[in-house]
Amino acid sequence: MLTTIQKAAQIMNLLQKQGNLTLTEISRLTNNNHSSVYRLLQSLQEVGYVTKRGRRYDFSWQAIGDQQATHLLNWTTNAILTPVVKKYHLVAYVGIIQGGESVIADVVPRPGHAEEDMARLGERLPVNISALGKCAVAFTSSDDRQRLYNLLDFRGGTKHAISDLTAFRQSIRVIQKNGYAIDDEETQLGLRCVSVPLLDDRGKCVAVLALSGELADFPRTSFIKVRDDLLRCREQIMQEMN
Template sequence: MAGDGTIGKACDVLEQVAAFERPVRFGELLESSAFPKATLYRFLQSLTNQGMLHYEPERQTYSPGMRLVRLAHSAWTQSSLAPIARPYLDALSQETGETVHLAQLDSGQVLYVDKRNAQRPIEMYSEAGKVGPAYCTGVGKAMMAHLDEAQLKKTISQQSFHRFTDKTLASEEALRADLELIRSRGYAVDDEEHEPGIICISCPILTTGGRMLGALSVTGSTGRMDFEQLESWVPRVRRVAEQIGTEAQAWRFPEGQQNRMQAT
């Protein structure tokens, strides 16, 4: 973030506060902060004065402010696929009875923008608003497989290749081989690569011109299904992903608009 100056540093502080997922005291922030005490305090004061953070005097804690909430809501409605995809996710969840995820890429990572729980919920990492790794999740690999080479190279450079399980693809070579397979068959799988016992199939959400917008997945547990059962849903998930992509392109992400943005 050094190249982004003060704004980048302020964003780092905002993310640090948000990462606690609860009101947090100054001392807790200082323990994990890259900034000196005086600098951190100055950023917290400025962000509080601007309404980006809220300070509770009695408890002496910081939490995301209402101005940040308003901006987040605006971003969700204007830039996220979630409002468009909501009815499709509802229908797919009811039809499969399994967990359904909607995701987009954010700085090389997976941002879960919406989720429907299974009829018999299973515990897993993903929640709407959470960020996860791209290289070892079905939605992440489905999206990466449809990036152009320049975008893909940058995204791969942002992966940690930490081995979460003994099935995690822990190298660029293994990942690229899997991405080639995904392109050829049209969908991705997560075979317990991120979490033990969790498997999924995922299809990319593309415009008619092939531009990647996000990914859709159906997730299950090895305790109650195998891949043959899960893969039976691929045609349905693919159709739903196509429907979301078509509607998103027409309403929010038109190809012409994207081309104008790239030309400027």
């Protein structure tokens, strides 16, 4: 007989692979009775692992507290991102959204700069000023995007940061069209960042991959090359996760 923890893991694994399922569908596919599945889903919602819209349940990749998602990303991204970190001498980040902010969930440091680069692990920033945040907002669901819009207060950042909702919405449309986001001295003067979304098989953003560095190491002319290399890394990571 499965333990409660095993049943919860079974439900989360199912929602990761399929998602958007009703209580009846989850009960049938996991071969568990309705009442126990209902109680487990309630508990998983309370801790942020599962979301519910109407009668359907889905896995919440957005929560930084989701240790399964973070673990999956950490072990796959480091090896895949390390070559581009060395190629450009830029630090790589994996970002996730939590509570209306972007959070650096993993860091692949530059050779010889491990202490400096790892110091940013866990850093939280408003989504409107960071490439990580803007990219996550652009490629999340429309409902989650509206929720994030409602949380914005446009504080923080440099003189280059987006400072109103109209401009931010416009930037999100550009990011959706181009497939990547840029932070050009918006978070901190002297620093640039390019990011791309990491998508699941349903096109939902589960995390953001980014390369960042100082102006001298990261000229604007290299943005497209960096984007293309990040997209190749994304494809490798998605293959590993599937």
